[in-house]
Amino acid sequence: MKKIKVGIVNYLNTKPLLFGIEHSPVIDAIEPVPEYPANIARMLLEDEIDMGLVPVAVIPRMKEYFINTNYCIGCTQPVASVCLFSDVPVEEIKEVLLDYQSRTSVTLARILMRDYWKIDPVITDTKYDYRSRISGTTAGVVIGDRALEQRHKSKYIYDLGEAWMAHTGLPFVFAAWVSNKPLPEDFVKAFDAANAEGLKHIDEVVAANPYPTYDLHEYYTKNISYELDEAKRKGLSKFLELIGTLNPVVAAK
Ligand SMILES: C=C(O[C@@H]1C=C(C(=O)O)C=C[C@H]1O)C(=O)O
Secondary structure, eight states, X not given: OOOEEEEEEOSGGGHHHHHHHHTSGGGGGEEEEEEOHHHHHHHHHTTSSSEEEEEGGGGGGOXXXXXXXEEEEEESSOOSSEEEEESSOGGGOOEEEEOTTOSHHHHHHHHHHHHTSOOXXXXXXXXXXXXXXXXXXXXXXXXXXXXXXXXXXXXXXXXXXXXXXXXHSSOEEEEEEEESSOOXXXXXXXXXXXXXXXXXXXXXXXXXXXXXXXXXXXIIIIIOEEEOOHHHHHHHHHHHHHHTTSOHXXXXX
16 A cells, blocks of 8 residues: 655654654555755645654644644743744844744744744845844844754743733643645544554653653653644634735745
8 A cells, every 4th residue: 555655754853743753553554755945835735645744833824734633832831932032032033044844933023023023124034044133233033943952052042832822811832743635534543543643652761762851751741742632722713813814925835
């Protein structure tokens, strides 16, 4: 049988879900494609993969989409790895560099700058590592493992998950298992069960990934929230609605 191509975010935050997938028979039904989130989004839009841990900000650009399983990369507390990093307080920021690896968080940052922080800095897209340019009044949105590193470097750290919750009172979903076609029900069920199983093995995942930069147990159990429950689905709808209020050119990036 043809394997289902699945884009898997190559960050530490995905390891618990990946552990479950790799230890489940469902691994034989898939071809895993490890990539950073913006590339997973592009591959799904271009039908190079069937499903992925897809940045939810690209959902409005899909002809047809299906949100599979009850798992996601979300947060109900500060997320730690999606932040606006700056040398100066937010109201003094003049330019914001946006992470080329992100689709959701850069969109979220635009919404929060407009509606929550009420600042209007110059927004600059990036194409490659830009972190050394975060200095003075130039701030940067950084996601993933690189954000956990940047926490040791920047004086001001504005957590985008925390700001979203302060602004809306809702949890946030960064990425979900989105497919561009309906997938077999028995596959989705097995994939859901594999995700659930992975989350029961956090201690093993932490042990397998020595990481002096940040406490991964804390990251997996307090910062990232993996259950795609009702409250998160509400947060997701609200976010998709707000994307529609952005300048269409920007929203479609
Ligand atoms: C919490 C995170 O969520 C990620 C953020 C994404 C984005 O901004 O597009 C996409 C996938 C998630 O892995 C993170 O990477 O730190």
